[in-house]
Amino acid sequence: MPTRADEQTWTIAQVAEEFGITHRTVRHYEDLGLISPERHGTKRLYRRRDRTRLQLILRGKRLGFPLDQIRTIIDLYDAPRGKRSQLQYVLDQIDDRRTDLEQRRRDLDDALTELDRFEDRCREDLARIT
Structure with a gap:
C-alpha cells in the first residue's frame, strides 16, 4: 500500500x-x-x-x-456506518428531488400548452387583419 x-x-x-x-x-x-x-x-x-x-x-x-445537502451526503460517507446512512439519506433526497422535478415538468408542460394556445390566437388574429 x-x-x-x-x-x-x-x-x-x-x-x-x-x-x-x-x-x-x-x-x-x-x-x-x-x-x-x-x-x-x-x-x-x-x-x-x-x-x-x-x-x-x-x-x-x-x-x-443544494450545497448543504451535498455536504451532508459527503460528510455521511466519512462517518461511522456512513455508507448505510448515506444511502438512506441520498434515497430520501432523490425522492424529494424527483418530486420537485416532476412538478416542474408539469408546470413547463402547462406553460407550453398555454403558449401554444396564445400563439394560435395571435396567428388567427393576424390572418384576419392581413
Whole structure:
C-alpha cells in the first residue's frame, strides 16, 4: 500500500481542467470545507480523496442538489456506518428531488400548452387583419 508521500497529487489547474471548472470554483468548495487539499505555502495539492469529493459535488450540482445537502451526503460517507446512512439519506433526497422535478415538468408542460394556445390566437388574429 503506498504511503501518503507516494500518493499521486494534482494541482488546482489540473483539477479545474479535468472537471471543466474554474480555479475560483475549486477554491470556493475549499472555502466551504467540501474539499481539503494540502497546502504548501500558496500551492494546493489535491489527492484522490479531494478529486472523489469534487466529483460527488459536481454530480450533486448537476442533479440540482443544494450545497448543504451535498455536504451532508459527503460528510455521511466519512462517518461511522456512513455508507448505510448515506444511502438512506441520498434515497430520501432523490425522492424529494424527483418530486420537485416532476412538478416542474408539469408546470413547463402547462406553460407550453398555454403558449401554444396564445400563439394560435395571435396567428388567427393576424390572418384576419392581413
